[in-house]
Amino acid sequence: MYVCVCKAVTDSQILTAIEQGVCTRKKLTHCFGVGKDCGKCNKDIIALLK
Numbered sequence: 001m002y003v004c005v006c007k008a009v010t011d012s013q014i015l016t017a018i019e020q021g022v023c024t025r026k027k028l029t030h031c032f033g034v035g036k037d038c039g040k041c042n043k044d045i046i047a048l049l050k
């Protein structure tokens, strides 16, 4: 399932990155570009981090 439609990033990509130590929203934004366009995915990314 896409978490960030703007950047076409899926929840499994985000979860894999979190498992590999990408532990903040800022770092995920840096790696994938998520959350910078419309910003709608930020709440879902924060939920995945919890």
Ligand code: FES
Residues within 6 Å of the ligand: 003, 004, 005, 006, 007, 034, 035, 036, 037, 038, 039, 040, 041, 042
């Ligand atoms: S859905 Fe992630 S920035 Fe738009």
